[in-house]
Amino acid sequence: MDTDLAASGRPPRPLTGRRVAVYLGAFFALVIGVNGIMMKLAVDTLPGTVVDSAYRASLAYNGEIAAAQAQAARAWRVAAHVERGADSRASVRIEARDGADLPVSGLVVSARLARPTDRRDDRPVRLAERDIGIYRGEAADVPPGQWDLVIEAERGGDRVYLSRNRVVLP
Template sequence: MASAAPKPLTGPKVFIILVAFFGVVIGVNVTMMKLAIATLPGTDVDSPYAAGLTYEKEIAAARGQAARKWQVDAKIQRSADGGATVRIEARDAAGRPITGLKFAGRLERPTDKRADLAVEFAEIGIGVYGGNASAVAPGQWDLVLEGDARGERMFMSRNRVILN
């Protein structure tokens, strides 16, 4: 039996092979680019310059908070329906309950700012504040608490919590 002679490599075949190769490479790159952009949570700070200008204020606020020696204890619990309950107890340096603060809080996802949830607090007892958040997914969160009095931030904390 005679074997068939190999077909010669012609210009049009080389052109088709090159177009197919680069078509696949470009197609994969476009797909990966679209997936990366769709899942990107965005920048951490919108304006690094503005954040740098407020840095001194943050240092002064942290020193003031440390000088007050407040003891703020926060407990968070996730319920079966997916909500979360946050309870804060605030005491001054002498251990007396602190009343009249306006607490605001956030549950922040460490990996995706789009999943952040606000928590509104109300004073439910003397020096005790409570708030709720709905649709809290299980996993790691940062609990950010800010306590204001007379329009001035008196307390701020950020703590990593794991909710099951």
């Protein structure tokens, strides 16, 4: 006695061309659906590019080299200290001194705590000159981990200082 016939009381369905087409269609629909979901997740979690336009960055390259040489010729010493509090606020203190060890005042200094892996997590730091040559500011909601402290200083609309330093915040 046939076990399939005995268990269900009816004969098994034959494998037809229509049934094979439905199985193949369902298989490929599942594969395409999973690939679509994976592509969407990959694009949504992509941190982005470091440079929006490589062509424009290459055109500005010689200007960046000249700015770095001018910065080195100024012989400024810029010391930065970053401290993260228990309330997840990070305080930044920057002290700028010139080649004669005098405080550098009157700069428009901006800073940014940048994640090395994902620029969507960057935190701007609002800095103000609190004392002659000393600039302080805070950033809110800074989780622990590795950050790049990016400091830019301008005078008269021209960038006169740029640095990028890796810091680890507990």
